[in-house]
Amino acid sequence: MFTKSIAELSQALQTKKISSHELTQMYLERIKQFDKKLNSFITVTEEHALQAAKKADVQLAIGNANILTGIPVAQKDIFCTQGVKTSCGSKMLDNFISPYDATVIKRFNAAGMVMLGKTNMDEFAMGSSNENSYYGPVKNPWNLEYVPGGSSGGSAAAVAANLAPAATGTDTGGSIRQPAAFCGISGIKPTYGRVSRYGMIAFASSLDQGGLFAKSAEDLALLLNVIAGFDENDSTSATIAAPYYATTLNNSLKGLRIGLPKEFFNEALDKDIANAIQAAVKVYEKLGATIHEISLPRTSLSIPAYYVIAPAECSSNLARFDGVRYGHRCDAPKDLEDLYKRSRSEGFGKEVTRRIMIGTYALSAGYFDAYYLKAQKIRRLVAQDFHEAFKSVDVILGPTTPSPAFKLGEKTSDPLSMYLSDIYTIAVNLAGLPGMSIPAGFTAGLPIGMQLIGNAFGEAKLLNIAHGYQKETDWHTKTPEGF
């Protein structure tokens, strides 16, 4: 049952082959059995889950259920969940029981879906390996010596190991797409503004976007309709209505214009990944797509611009953690400054501290123009490059990452090398565009991710293109051994 798609699980629930209670029980058992190895959950909400499942079963019994009623889901621990610890992977929020639900959580609840628990992540979503969590690193289910990617590493590992049929993530510079690639599953980062940020703990507010992990584009299409759409509680929520994504999944790809950015295919790209992407391109050609070389000339500038903008916004957002209203407070502060300084230093880990300091510096008097303003100007140029490209192509295709998952500990002492591993994903966030990663092969037993980048609010098209590939290939059906 745990290898079934969400559409199949839904079918089983609707036809009473299984109850939501039984299904939920099965996933909770799997978490108990396997998560000691992976560490993908920070909190398992067993009692909550079984209660929600019972409620779902009532709705199913009286014929008041929708297609997702009773389906379990894991939530990244960045989404506030009322009455449940919401840690954001940080010691700072280890004692934080959220007094309210994020909009995303409210919508899952309203759809009758069942939260299994809160997944592990890099502290405050800052990281590309899930090694920055206060709760310890997550392991990659394909090889336990490797990282699952980050920052949504717990969600990606849990879905890959079938501990949950789907999970939420957030993506500020690649935090959904990169772990999806490293764990061999499908992930979507929607257009900035598509999914509400209300109750999603802020890292870099002009870049953060909530999204999803599942085993296939088809599953993602069903789930995206739960969370996409306008929310008046999010000041940058898009007012454009979300289409029903499943409707266009099977549209023909004949005549589809695919752009391959030449900057994505250089010597820095792993050979096996390059070959896998070329093989995927052949699949699309067979489906009637045409292939065009395009250029995204500011790709290499997107990382320095990002590592000014994201830390600047982070330093501002994380100023709220002051030891006064919620979160960690130091013992016996001698004055207010001591309270602030010790609470913050004790509560934040090294990467968060690093980024707060970079951001504080970039925003400080005399440096604002040279760093923050300069980066925001580069950002416009990066966005313009995409805009130009989409005049001649419908979708941009390339690798999600330059290399497959790396070993635990391999990059922890060199923050810059960790930052550079996000080369293909970061520009998409700067421009606010939607992106996906779907499985496209393996190298030395580790999954390869293919990235699809769409035009603003083009999620339906992206899902259609990803589904077209998944009908022709079976990479997305592979499961790691031992789970």
Place this chain on the structure above:
Amino acid sequence: MSLTAGDVKKIAHLARLNLVESDVTLYTEQLSTILNFVEHMNQEDTENIEPFFNPLDLGARLRPDMVTEHDQRAAFQAIAPQVEAGLYLVPQVIEGEE
């Protein structure tokens, strides 16, 4: 751009962070490396380019000036480190008579 230990201490103070001496050394080196890397931005001429603050490139949305939140002080203070009589407590800020 290379930072000195003094710069790092000043930044830490602005960000209200305490650093132990060994961390000052580590961060001086790491932050300098990151800032040097960030300077690659200067390769690009951005004269006459408008900054891009928000991907939707929209202004702020307005709403009617109506009460939308109800009082949840008790719920919010239930998770506060130290409260008394509905107030958040912090160490004494204004010097008083002892």
